[in-house]
Amino acid sequence: MNLHPQKIVIKETIEATKQKWIDLSLKIHAHPELSFEEFQASQWLTEPLEEAGFTVKRQLLPELPTSFHAEWTGTKSGPTIVLLAEYDALAELGHACGHNIIGTSAVCAAVSLKQALGDIAGKLIVLGTPAEEEGGGKILLAENGWFDDADAALMCHPRDKTMIFRGSLACVDVDITFKGKSAHAAANPDQGISALDAMLHSFAAIKQLLPALHKSANVHGIIRKGGDATNIIPDHCEASFLLRAKTREELALVKKRVYQAITSSTEAIGATCTMEEGLTYAERINNRVLSHLFKDNLEAIGVEVDASDIQSGIGSSDIGNVSQLVPTIHPYIKIGEAITHTPAFTEATKSEEGMQGLLQAATALALTAYDVFEQPELAKQAKEELAATLSTKGGI
Ligand SMILES: [Zn+2]
Ligand SMILES: [Zn+2]
Structure with a gap:
């Protein structure tokens, strides 16, 4: 020494x-x-x-x-x-x-x-x-x-x-709320819009998207709310995702693609969604x-x-x-x-x-x-x- x-x-x-x-x-x-x-x-x-x-x-x-x-x-x-x-x-x-x-x-x-x-x-x-x-x-x-x-x-x-x-890595948390229209799942499903389907569709779309994103990117999601009763078409569902990438610039691109995937999946079902972001970690x-x-x-x-x-x-x-x-x-x-x-x-x-x-x-x-x-x-x-x-x- x-x-x-x-x-x-x-x-x-x-x-x-x-x-x-x-x-x-x-x-x-x-x-x-x-x-x-x-x-x-x-x-x-x-x-x-x-x-x-x-x-x-x-x-x-x-x-x-x-x-x-x-x-x-x-x-x-x-x-x-x-x-x-x-x-x-x-x-x-x-x-x-x-x-x-x-x-x-x-x-x-x-x-x-x-x-x-x-x-x-x-x-x-x-x-x-x-x-x-x-x-x-x-x-x-x-x-x-x-x-x-x-x-x-x-x-x-x-x-x-x-x-x-x-x-x-750079990262950001995103909370997503899916809104649909409730209806009796057996009696009149044609009257409903499933927020759950919009959410599940979004999960599938993100999974398909992952190989196309930058190598350093990763996206993890969980379902926070998936409906209240099996015989009611859910009108309100919630999910959270954590998006990561090597830099904030790459993270911005990942976020753009993920948001597009969620928005288009939700629209395809006829539902709507809102995203709420947490702090961006550099x-x-x-x-x-x-x-x-x-x-x-x-x-x-x-x-x-x-x-x-x-x-x-x-x-x-x-x-x-x-x-x-x-x-x-x-x-x-x-x-x-x-x-x-x-x-x-x-x-x-x-x-x-x-x-x-x-x-x-x-x-x-x-x-x-x-x-x-x-x-x-x-x-x-x-x-x-x-x-x-x-x-x-x-x-x-
Ligand atoms: Zn720790
Ligand atoms: Zn620590």
Whole structure:
């Protein structure tokens, strides 16, 4: 290990206080809260930040009551670095995505940096970003300007592998309501218009369409309401689809084709339909300048890293939208063999290996933030890289 003496102080500060962070992470794990309802976790994460002298604002938006912003400004000017904290859990499964580790690692990194350095050239922020699983909290925060001043956004996610580069897909949720006309299914079916037939016809049309869409595209649908009684022709049915593609540009094309398929299938039956879209999740851009810093720091503290350049992913996350605005990293830290969103991963996120991952992630985040404060030209390079990437891709 060949660490700068100041980095050794940061690392040792985390080691000396590790039990506090392990306890905090386990407390959040033991009280899982769903998206938008993470009141306890938000309170527990902000307490050590307040104690350390960060200025804390809570409820940044009325629709995100559990969001927070904790800020420490140094005496000299310099870059603004944002550490992102997630802390929502999954229904039935609890912390099966390890957001107890994400939230705690961000807070641990920030508090330890302040304790170890005493002063910085710039501003260090911990942004509490709720509702990653269900509500796209970061998208709402980004749309409302909470990333406008950021020069770098850093977070680290637990999983079954330590990885630096992994992308995520653009996606959008669509709820569809089909309207027809009810009639007795046996007595006078000719008087009815089946919303159910319109819906089933739409499912079949989308399935036939899939091979013609871009390779990265995928469309999943479920039926939410299919009628009330078998002897009544349903006049109201509901379905939901999740559309994904490699980029938002490709997603727009997928959406157009899917909407055409639904509309024409519905019209063929004589019914009508309405579509209601959720937030659009953007694809992730991993900033290479910052990613390499994080990789070097992980390796310097003895963590083996897979830095193969896998920019595509199969999932989607609201970090994608942040990564289109600010140089961003979303690497992964290994906490065992289990796969996210499974009961085994819920066990892993409170295991000894989980807690080791928490401290490794916090240390690498803190050391990466330190690098950028010490060498502000890195923030400039990271921004130039993002600008160049967006100019070739088209941006948001
Ligand atoms: Zn998840
Ligand atoms: Zn997650």
